[in-house]
C-alpha cells in the first residue's frame with residue numbers, strides 16, 4: 001500500500017471539512033517552513049490560502065483545524081474571539097469524528 005503523505009492526509013481532512021464546515025470561498029493548503037508560527041490564513045482573490053508549518057502530523061492537523069476556523073470566522077469578530085472559538089470547536093469535532101450529524 002502506498003504511503004500517505006502528510007499533504008494528502010491534510011487534504012483528506014480539508015475535503016471533509018469543506019463538506020461539513022463549508023467556507024464562503026475555496027481553500028487551498030500550502031505547507032511551509034517557519035519558525036514564526038504554526039500556520040496562517042490569507043484571503044486572496046482566488047480564495048483562502050491556509051499555510052501550515054511543517055512539523056509533526058498531530059500539530060499540523062491541529063493547525064489545519066485552527067486555520068480552518070479562521071477562514072470560517074473571517075471578518076467576524078476578533079482573531080481568536082467567540083466566533084472563531086465556535087468554529088474551532090465545530091471543525092475539531094468534525095475531524096475527530098464526534099460530529100456525525
Ligand SMILES: [Zn+2]
Pocket residue numbers: 066070079080
Ligand atoms: Zn489563530
